[in-house]
Amino acid sequence: MIFDVKNETLPREDMERLQLRRLQALCERVYVNVPFYKKKFDEKGLKPTDIRTLEDVRLLPFTDKQDLRNHYPFGMFAVSRDQIVRIHSSSGTTGKATVVGYTKRDLETWGQLMARSFVAAGATPKDMIHNAYGYGLFTGGLGAHFGGETLGAAVVPVSGGATRRQVMLLKDFESDVICCTPSYALFLAESAAEMGIDIRKLPLRIGIFGAEPWTEEMRRDIEAKLGIKAIDIYGLSEVMGPGVAIECEDAQDGLHIQEDHFLAETIDPDSGEVLAPGQEGELVFTTLTKEGIPLLRYRTRDLTTLNTTPCRCGRTTTRMRRVTGRSDDMLIIRGVNVFPSQIESILIETEGLTPHYQLIIERHGNMDTLEVQVEVNESMFSDEIKNLQRVESKVTKNIKEFLGVTAKVKLVEPKTIARSEGKAKRIIDKRNEG
């Protein structure tokens, strides 16, 4: 089934015409309303009217996460504050968070696109949706919630945590659809087994998984262990939130980008050159219709390839291959975005610690674990265990508080963290081994 037949099956020429019209209007809007973009246009000697074809998007400046941080919190907004009805934010220490704002129309669009996503995944208005994405500043919870309601389904706003209770609710409410991270789905299956419940026998038939990278092997594992169809969803708060792209249940072969709202490009992350469909590169989005915080050529740092061939589901939209990597050092741990630099600032802010650290990420069972190893040094060393443990728990608490992820902090002897050519190896990600 297709939720918005008209917009999801537009002939290519019509789609491109629509995109161009929206891109031109967007350039006019940001030039007038966002000083950051006006400056960028002026520096390039570019006027909004210079955008005559869709190809001309290449003339536009890129935007990246740092630009949002530099204009923290609301400096990139294109409307006055009274038109903003919702704020979301990525995690981060002070000044490092990226903040996004939505107008009433933005939320309506988001609801529509999430509703399209649910239908592409095979959901119907009759379904009960168990939404285990975190509610709060993170876009996952509320994004999926409003989309489910827009579709006319019933949404159970479970949010994250309390896993045994989640299993009980899945069983008692007979939910048809679940939204969560792929690793959490496997964790739920294990918890159900421990409780003596065969999760495969429940009415649950669709899982919509996102917010962290996963593999085809993991999909097969989830489908077998939960007895459901596992669908990949893509989104990021800067562009909108979940629902920017979605797999269809028919093909499960790439994620359909909601192209009438987001213009996608792939670029060479080093040179910025635009790549042809089929070539792997960094995904870049221009938000064609967003009012609150429209972005030109936002660099997602996610690596993918675009596929413009027709899909058997009937949608004509371009598909992106499942995201498999990043062009920066961002880690995704249990659905939470973590930059090593954020951990570093927490360590520096903790009395006596030096930024000699290493992050070790492992997958135990199906849960990702983060261990932060920090070298002890004379200024913080103590002859008493409790003083050292106090430092460990302080760092753990700050990481949890600022980044929203639970880490095990471990003090290690100096110089134990491997240094190659004087540069420390900061990240050891063991998740994709064996």
Next chain:
Amino acid sequence: MKVDQLSIFLENRAGRLAEVTRLLSEAGVNIRALSLADTSDFGILRLIVSDFETAKATLKENGFTVGRTSVVAVEITDKPGGLHAILSMLQEEGINVEYMYAFVTQSGDRAVLIFRFDRTDQGIELLQKNGINVISGDKLYTL
């Protein structure tokens, strides 16, 4: 009357303790007393040594994190009730023992107790006032 104690951070893995004893042995430093406090990940080795400065410099040069702490050494007769009498005194004054360890002298009739107090100076004063034999570093190292 304080005694210098050397504290060393050790990761909880095989061979780390032996590395400390090897370095001290090569530097000709004698260990008078020791205690090892441990957690699942790391330990703190506390030593009273014959030559504090040499021991500290040697370990530091070899990449260990070391610290100096002032502790109090007390010599008592090795008989039942000896330790209890001292702990009772401390308790009455509200002085807290962060940790302690003990060893028996070579002659076998005296015991040496090493204390780490939350208030070191008051602790020494109290013990001396009560006629307890608080011994100096120099004496301890050559016992």
